[in-house]
Amino acid sequence: MSDLFLVGNGAGFSGDRVDAPIPVMRSLIKRGLPAAMFFECLGERTVALAQLERRRDPEAGYEPMLERLLEPILADAARAGIPILGNFGAANPLAAARAIARLAKRLGLPELRIGLVTGDDVSASINLDSMAVHEADAGLDMSSWKLVSANAYIGAAPLAEALAAGAQIVVAGRTSDPALAIAPLMHHFGWAEDDWQALAVGAATGHLLECGSQVTGGVFWDPGFKDIPDPANIGFPIAEVGRNLSLLITKPEDTGGIVDLRTVKEQLLYEVHDPARYITPDVTLDITAAHLAMAGKDRVAVHGLRGAPRPDLLKVTACYEGSWLGEGEISVAGPNALARAKATADVLLERIKRRGLARRARADLIGVASVHDSDDGALWRGYDGPAPQDIRIRLAVEATTRDDADQASREALALLCCGTAGTSGARWRVTPRILTRSFLVPRDQVPTETRVLPAREWN
């Protein structure tokens, strides 16, 4: 058994660059060490959107880019003995397993062993009203919400079980992000489920890799301040984990992006609250004693990670529907643009109020203040800087019905004739709103099931 194991990442979210996995797999194969690759495809509401897809089509509801992501690498991975893991099952892991089986047969791999992990979907099995609400969500008003999905963040053990049963690809729904990296490490090194120090290194591996390019230059580059080579071709990350619990972050050669102390620090703290207690289902990670060292070009060693026991409760994220988002946009430019934009925003809000179309509305002046602003437009209303020459006015409403949201968004369209001088470029759209809330649920109420079959037997 090798003393070094490589973990590559092929996607950091649903919607990531679909050609990113190719150089990662090529690099893993070329290095010839034992390795695995994982895809992290689920954000907080991805499962709910997938659940709505599944309602429309019982064979849908998994990662829509699944085949596109896997086709270029699956045969090479199988040949090289590099297992692939992913939560690309989303709301329908079984349909995803079947889709992978079809792909495998098409690629001439009828014997490819596909593992399926289920049990994360607790929407029918757990009464959430009796469960504790996660502290980050404590302030939200959830009256009138309708449950769409409820999924527990499951840990690494069932994924490692699938690998132990010979799975060459493992498909799951909601897992904790780090579990996708912990599982192959557990399996390879034989880590015990209470080896907190080892699991802490595994959790840090997953945490640093789970957002793909975010540790190799993505959401990092800031021209003139933090430049990176070839941002159109950022290499996705690879971790080298040692039997001695060493951890090093790198990326494939001949790719863009960068791995240095700055990229690793930014990602190490990404979505972390208390750095002494980064909670995963498998271990509580403490990074307060962590420190980093460059170990060559695009190579950063991570030291000083510490582990503490895992929590007794698992996080469950529930998604609800019940209202609609209506958005309308229109532009002004040139002399007096700011005054025309402010007047346009006020008129849009006045129209929504007069017609009683929304529970809540906001207007943004894109080019003056928008993403940093508040619902009441505190920043653009108080703006006293230089006169902007090109402003897009955006109306956003929360409405009870689709029709109200549609009518509200069309108020931007109506300004093509009714608006200020020189108003143009209307766009409007309506989308269902998905709201989320997280709960804490006793671990024993989330049993999981692992099944491994060759591609030809998945029907």
Add this chain to the structure above:
Amino acid sequence: MSNTTTITLHDIAHSRAGDKGNRVNLSLMPYDPAHYALLAEQVTAERVLALFRHRGATGCTRYDLPLLHAFNFVIDDVLEGGVNGSLNLDGHGKSHSFRLLGMTIEVPRERLNRP
């Protein structure tokens, strides 16, 4: 010439935002570890909270990581309902790292020692 100068955090530091529910965390790292103490003195949790008061933020905690030369600010109730509840284009709040980096600080010139 005054012996202090006004700079933005963006001149000497970098940041990344992450979200969970209705909370956001903002990391803050000086490019030069020598500036860690300067940031520790000037970028207090109170000052960071003030940047987000207009959005209804209710609290801010600063965690110091001297071995990494990094700070982590956790801001409560800042996302107007979170990624799914917000009407903001940036429901994740990922652009807020640059609201933090726009903060200005007064710095004695001799402590900057930048090239």
